[in-house]
Amino acid sequence: MQAEERQQRIEEHLQKVEFASLDELAELVDVSVSTIRRDLDALEQTGGVRRTHGGARLASPRSEEWVFTARNTHQVEEKEAIGRAAAALLASGQTVILDAGTTVYHVARHLEEKRPQVITNSLPVANLLAGSNAVEVVVTGGVVYPRLGVLMGPPAVEAFSKIHADVAVMSSSGITAEGITNSHGLLIEIQRAMLRAARKVILCMDHTKLGRRSLSPLCGIEEIDVLVTDAAAPSDQLDALRAKGLEILVAPAHLSTAP
């Protein structure tokens, strides 16, 4: 059997079962485990499959679950660190705009003790905080974007246009010295409204986003007050951004869980 055919059969099999062990796959296509490893490396490059310890899984699981609950986000550790650090920047009782996105979701997880008033267009964030009596949550209206649980459309933009907040905690998919960019064009307008509504803007991005440029330009560096990123951020990128006058907070890598 050809290598390519083999890899296709591996991927098809994973489409069915979502998870598979190396032995299982080795038996399926009748090669050694070593070869399976190499095949999976190749498949991982193309993106459809992700290697795990002892096997592989589908990269984009068909299961209709939130991107949020998901382990399919890679940088969980980093995002948690960023979330903690960003939450620490807030004062008690402030009015806070929370963007949609996995990184900001992790900020929301550490927000309770600040007893903030939160305004968000993220369904998962609203959901997370709705259970807490310490946090007052305001939800913008809008159409739910299925995968992400983001509220979009004119009502969302309008909601942010009508308010003023102390802080906006946001994230995006790329930042370079030239500015911030986001991959999702439909969100741009909403994020611009957030920027306008907030007195201070905290941008949260894990290190993989630094130096990346995405499709749609959002705003320039000067509109951001603080960038919070994780310890794996390459220092040349940080230097370049600092040279532009951006304040950067690097979240410590691994804090012991309990104080």
Add this chain to the structure above:
Amino acid sequence: MQAEERQQRIEEHLQKVEFASLDELAELVDVSVSTIRRDLDALEQTGGVRRTHGGARLASPRSEEWVFTARNTHQVEEKEAIGRAAAALLASGQTVILDAGTTVYHVARHLEEKRPQVITNSLPVANLLAGSNAVEVVVTGGVVYPRLGVLMGPPAVEAFSKIHADVAVMSSSGITAEGITNSHGLLIEIQRAMLRAARKVILCMDHTKLGRRSLSPLCGIEEIDVLVTDAAAPSDQLDALRAKGLEILVAPAHLSTAP
């Protein structure tokens, strides 16, 4: 089985049971309790699960948790029946307003195959339907009322004032021949806006609500097109309401629950 698959199965199991002991989970995926502990730590990082003494529970409460807490657990059967019957009244592809409230939540559970466009001020409902690609969900803005996850306030009222829908599926806390009443004054205005926005109104109430009168009057019988209730409804109440010209649908009592 590898770590990731195990963790996913743990999370799925928790989706079902809300809470599970370590031993239970250890047996489920056939590893030691130590490993379960580590898995739960990992899952807690992603945010879907929260560790507790002796076990774990869903962290960001699945929508049902708010709805099914404490007092309402006994009428679940009836509400399911009502939900099925009410959903059957809808045509495919209609625009549907969904009220907040436990009974209407059960209607939402049976809505997917109708592929409706849904407008709601209920966070649990939005959450439930957000995962489905078959349903387009529009959420009104508003302040989250903590316990119930209802969006309230002017934005919610305004959102319903601006739209037109084929059907409104609503519930309330009491109905007599004199009219419909609701216990929550703040919701009245929103519900009035729903009534105005919809061409047809379906009211869903379990039998305990019939003949009850609550604090705030909402509207008269004549504004309702169909009342859906369960088989335990007392016939004298039904007669009294029918005498007023109200169409009533009694949901059949007990479909077998078997999987």
Add this chain to the structure above:
DNA sequence: ATAGAAAATGAAAGATTTTGCAAGAAAATG
């Protein structure tokens, strides 16, 4: 064809990660 180069494969050695266990610390329970 056939020798030689290039690529792919399978196996083995050492490094890394994960797992299960046990002892002491912390928390719940009555």
Add this chain to the structure above:
DNA sequence: CATTTTCTTGCAAAATCTTTCATTTTCTAT
């Protein structure tokens, strides 16, 4: 406050990963 249960931590065993190398297969040029 004592007892029981559960949690954390450290460690050794097991499983898995990466790297390396010999062998086989495939390709290429003569």
